[in-house]
Amino acid sequence: MIRYSIRRLVLLLITLWLLSLFMFALQQLFPGDTLTNISGIRPSDGVAYELAYQHYAMSQSWLSQYWQFFQHLLRGDWGQSLVTQRAVFNDIMPQLGATLELTVLAMIISLVIGVPLGLYAAVQQRGPLDRVIMAVSLSAYSIPAFWLAQLALLLFAVKLGWAPISGQLNPLFNIPPVSGSVLVDIFLSDSHYRSAAFVDALHHLWLPVVVLSIIPLTLLIRITRNATLDVLQQNYLRAARSRGLSESRIMIKHVMPNAMQVIVRQLGLQFSLLMSNIIIIETIFNWPGIGSSLIKSIYERDYPVMLGGLFTLAALILLVNVAVELYHAWRYPQVRKELYAER
Amino acid sequence: MSGQCHDCSRISPWQLLVIAGFSASLVACQPATNDVEPLQQGLVYCSEGNPEGFNPQLGTSGTTIDATSAQLYDRLLDYDAEQQQFVPALAEHWQALDDGRRYRFALRQGVHFHHTDWFTPSRSLTADDVIFSFQRWLQPSHPYHAVNGGNYPFFTSSGLVNLIRQVERIDDYTIDFHLSRPDSSFLANLATDFAVILSAEYGQQLITTDQLQHIDRQPIGTGPFQFVEFRKDLLIRYQRHQHYWREAPYFEQLVYVITSSANKRMLKLLTGECDVIPYPLVDELQQLDVDDEIEVSSAVNPNIAYWGFNTNRPPFDQPLVRQALSHAVNRQAIIQAIYNGNARQASGILPETSWAFTELDQTHEYDPQRAKQLLQQAGYAQGFAMRIWAMPVQRAYNPNAQRMAELIQADLAHIGVRAEIVSYEWNEFRRRLDQGEHDSVLIGWVADNADPDNFFGPILSCAAAQGGNNRTNWCDPAFDQLLAQALAETVADNRRLLYQTIETYALQQAPLMPIANSLRFQAHRLDISGVELPPYGGISFRHARRVTAPIVSGEQP
Numbered sequence: 087m088i089r090y091s092i093r094r095l096v097l098l099l100i101t102l103w104l105l106s107l108f109m110f111a112l113q114q115l116f117p118g119d120t121l122t123n124i125s126g127i128r129p130s131d132g133v134a135y136e137l138a139y140q141h142y143a144m145s146q147s148w149l150s151q152y153w154q155f156f157q158h159l160l161r162g163d164w165g166q167s168l169v170t171q172r173a174v175f176n177d178i179m180p181q182l183g184a185t186l187e188l189t190v191l192a193m194i195i196s197l198v199i200g201v202p203l204g205l206y207a208a209v210q211q212r213g214p215l216d217r218v219i220m221a222v223s224l225s226a227y228s229i230p231a232f233w234l235a236q237l238a239l240l241l242f243a244v245k246l247g248w249a250p251i252s253g254q255l256n257p258l259f260n261i262p263p264v265s266g267s268v269l270v271d272i273f274l275s276d277s278h279y280r281s282a283a284f285v286d287a288l289h290h291l292w293l294p295v296v297v298l299s300i301i302p303l304t305l306l307i308r309i310t311r312n313a314t315l316d317v318l319q320q321n322y323l324r325a326a327r328s329r330g331l332s333e334s335r336i337m338i339k340h341v342m343p344n345a346m347q348v349i350v351r352q353l354g355l356q357f358s359l360l361m362s363n364i365i366i367i368e369t370i371f372n373w374p375g376i377g378s379s380l381i382k383s384i385y386e387r388d389y390p391v392m393l394g395g396l397f398t399l400a401a402l403i404l405l406v407n408v409a410v411e412l413y414h415a416w417r418y419p420q421v422r423k424e425l426y427a428e429r
Numbered sequence: 430m431s432g433q434c435h436d437c438s439r440i441s442p443w444q445l446l447v448i449a450g451f452s453a454s455l456v457a458c459q460p461a462t463n464d465v466e467p468l469q470q471g472l473v474y475c476s477e478g479n480p481e482g483f484n485p486q487l488g489t490s491g492t493t494i495d496a497t498s499a500q501l502y503d504r505l506l507d508y509d510a511e512q513q514q515f516v517p518a519l520a521e522h523w524q525a526l527d528d529g530r531r532y533r534f535a536l537r538q539g540v541h542f543h544h545t546d547w548f549t550p551s552r553s554l555t556a557d558d559v560i561f562s563f564q565r566w567l568q569p570s571h572p573y574h575a576v577n578g579g580n581y582p583f584f585t586s587s588g589l590v591n592l593i594r595q596v597e598r599i600d601d602y603t604i605d606f607h608l609s610r611p612d613s614s615f616l617a618n619l620a621t622d623f624a625v626i627l628s629a630e631y632g633q634q635l636i637t638t639d640q641l642q643h644i645d646r647q648p649i650g651t652g653p654f655q656f657v658e659f660r661k662d663l664l665i666r667y668q669r670h671q672h673y674w675r676e677a678p679y680f681e682q683l684v685y686v687i688t689s690s691a692n693k694r695m696l697k698l699l700t701g702e703c704d705v706i707p708y709p710l711v712d713e714l715q716q717l718d719v720d721d722e723i724e725v726s727s728a729v730n731p732n733i734a735y736w737g738f739n740t741n742r743p744p745f746d747q748p749l750v751r752q753a754l755s756h757a758v759n760r761q762a763i764i765q766a767i768y769n770g771n772a773r774q775a776s777g778i779l780p781e782t783s784w785a786f787t788e789l790d791q792t793h794e795y796d797p798q799r800a801k802q803l804l805q806q807a808g809y810a811q812g813f814a815m816r817i818w819a820m821p822v823q824r825a826y827n828p829n830a831q832r833m834a835e836l837i838q839a840d841l842a843h844i845g846v847r848a849e850i851v852s853y854e855w856n857e858f859r860r861r862l863d864q865g866e867h868d869s870v871l872i873g874w875v876a877d878n879a880d881p882d883n884f885f886g887p888i889l890s891c892a893a894a895q896g897g898n899n900r901t902n903w904c905d906p907a908f909d910q911l912l913a914q915a916l917a918e919t920v921a922d923n924r925r926l927l928y929q930t931i932e933t934y935a936l937q938q939a940p941l942m943p944i945a946n947s948l949r950f951q952a953h954r955l956d957i958s959g960v961e962l963p964p965y966g967g968i969s970f971r972h973a974r975r976v977t978a979p980i981v982s983g984e985q986p
Contacts, residue, residue: 169661170661171642239696243696243700244696244699244700247700250697250700250702251693251696251697251700251702252688252693252697252702253663253686253702256468256473256702257473257664257666257684257686258467258468258470258471258473258682258684259467259468260467260657260666260682263660279465279466279467282465372663372688372693374660374662374663378662379662382662
């Protein structure tokens with residue numbers, strides 16, 4: 087396991103390093119002044135620009151430029167926004183919190199609903215309920231997220247009034263953003279109206295979370311069902327049955343753990359899918375996360391913010407994927423063995 | 430019993446989770462309660478965009494003015510549009526001395542500045558603050574002059590920079606403005622949303638901590654609301670200024686939620702997420718039957734939408750060509766198609782709301798035959814090709830410049846002029862206009878004050894052509910002479926006559942074609958009252974309040 091972990095972590099570091107190289111290349115390729123694209127300081131800023139010129143070693147070879155850039159990146163000094171002149175890193179962290187809140191909740195919902203439904207469909211294979219679940223999940227999977235989000239807004243927010251149209255919380259609840267995740271922030275705040283704010287936050291939260299969870303949910307149903315069906319055909323289950331184990335014991339002790347292995351392996355992939363959808367969902371619901379800020383920075387040609395957002399999203403996806411792989415390998419040793427055998 | 434339990438436990442963890450999930454979502458679906466205190470004591474205004482900063486001295490954009498002037502700051506005097514007179518604000522009274530070359534202002538005592546986390550005022554307003562605020566844009570050597578851009582477009586284009594020779598402190602509460610010449614628009618200019626008073630003490634504090642640019646980002650003023658936070662693309666939060674020198678506002682909190690999509694603004698007004706919205710989609714709102722919840726109000730807005738010709742570029746340097754083009758456009762059709770009749774066809778550059786307005790029609794009537802003749806005289810019998818620049822954004826004076834350009838394009842085709850429509854992103858658009866890259870442009874002007882000069886000086890004078898809002902780049906010394914003459918005149922009736930002469934001169938020269946004067950709209954929920962949309966300047970929430978029972982719109986004043 088240690089050897090495997092080290093290999094994964096080294097690979098992660100190399101990928102992150104390649105990512106930083108890629109960002110560095112992008113900065114050179116973006117139109118305009120390269121130093122401005124990196125630091126957000128314009129040539130018209132006088133002394134600050136000259137200082138930055140030295141800090142980023144702009145007069146030296148590209149190698150030392152890259153080295154300076156890399157150091158700034160590690161230090162969390164990601165320059166300042168061209169629009170607001172605020173430090174990019176400090177602005178991105180609460181956005182990351184807001185994005186993670188949506189992602190984690192959507193992931194939990196799709197796991198909590200998707201896995202049992204998949205299991206159930208597999209047990210009822212070719213039964214009427216199985217067909218219904220499969221049909222619904224397939225059609226839900228084929229709906230594009232942006233369209234579904236608009237429809238859900240029209241129905242639940244405008245027509246039924248069950249949810250607000252946008253935002254995290256009624257802004258009149260003056261909850262200071264600390265982590266960016268609205269539920270955590272309410273918990274941390276010392277407002278007198280915490281419970282009312284909490285209800286209001288849930289009220290704002292449920293619709294984007296549900297819409298966001300639809301695609302991983304439908305995929306998880308199908309993956310779980312197929313995995314369970316595979317497991318159900320294994321010989322050891324026949325053996326278990328012939329030994330007279332009850333169906334429930336077989337499901338819990340033998341089928342589920344083995345089916346879960348396939349599901350866990352897919353989680354990293356599901357997460358990446360979720361991240362691409364979250365950009366759309368955040369924009370539609372005006373959620374103050376990285377996705378919507380990334381879109382805005384593209385409109386405004388705010389390169390430092392754009393690069394910061396890109397890097398954070400990419401690093402997040404990489405980290406989660408590695409974490410899932412490590413967990414997978416730790417939890418299911420046979421995977422590890424296969425990997426070593428391949429060598 | 431045990432068998433049942435066994436059955437239960439088989440699926441119960443999942444079942445429990447599912448049930449928990451569903452019940453959580455049911456809680457979330459419940460409409461949130463509205464009678465919590467903060468929600469009752471706050472107002473949500475869904476504004477159309479991010480302000481450029483929090484100091485109106487630095488900009489002319491309507492969004493910035495709406496977000497700052499009337500909320501954060503006060504001026505020396507205010508203009509009461511209903512009574513058409515100046516009323517005291519930070520100055521209790523004033524008098525003109527030396528034949529109008531000197532104005533003496535007596536300041537109000539005991540006016541408190543905002544007390545915030547980042548600034549604790551040690552004194553109330555004095556003459557030093559007024560001097561600080563004016564010197565910032567008057568004196569290039571002032572420590573704050575170059576901070577945050579250092580452009581003061583209103584003061585440059587209105588000529589105040591050259592008009593005010595000196596600001597002199599007589600004592601703590603008396604101040605003299607020395608003018609280079611008598612100017613009847615001086616008081617009007619001081620009453621605009623741009624001439625705000627900042628805190629000199631705060632300026633000094635920022636110099637000590639070397640954070641000069643904070644003066645426009647974490648503003649301190651004397652206004653009815655004080656700044657709390659600004660989160661770009663999300664919100665601006667203000668709170669009540671407890672020690673406001675007038676009656677403190679009703680709302681404890683005022684939040685601008687930034688909602689750039691007009692459609693979303695309307696929907697959020699419907700769901701009650703916004704209490705007040707600017708620039709509503711009037712037609713769409715009227716089609717929805719929501720009169721019992723929402724009221725759309727309109728205010729007279731002293732504005733003019735016009736089609737300006739870049740007189741630096743041939744063939745627009747010939748008055749004949751400009752006249753011909755003005756004759757070629759059917760403006761009546763534009764009023765119907767673009768404004769849905771919610772505007773008045775302009776009869777000159779001055780709108781109906783100005784006191785110098787006269788009924789005389791000072792525009793070129795729609796006459797394609799005459800247009801063709803004029804083109805022939807100018808030597809363009811075969812017509813020519815040109816470009817019409819159309820604004821990409823919605824403005825009070827022009828809800829849809831693109832569509833308007835298409836109508837004009839069709840009219841021009843009748844006289845043999847082939848027009849092409851051009852547009853850019855708004856900031857880029859203005860930047861390129863400044864560089865004079867356009868043939869002709871569909872744009873407009875909203876007056877900053879009640880003085881008629883505000884409709885000519887800022888958009889047609891030579892000074893404005895050099896570094897202001899003169900999009901025609903037309904610079905005619907004779908015209909400037911007329912403007913100066915009108916400004917020097919103090920008798921209102923004589924001034925009115927002079928402005929008629931000016932209109933006639935502009936009609937003959939036709940640097941621009943006036944199109945329409947329109948209304949500015951806003952929509953609010955019926956339980957909000959007192960949101961003021963003054964004709965000159967930005968929205969004000971000082972008198973806004975929530976009425977407990979929604980009242981029928983007919984009963985509203």
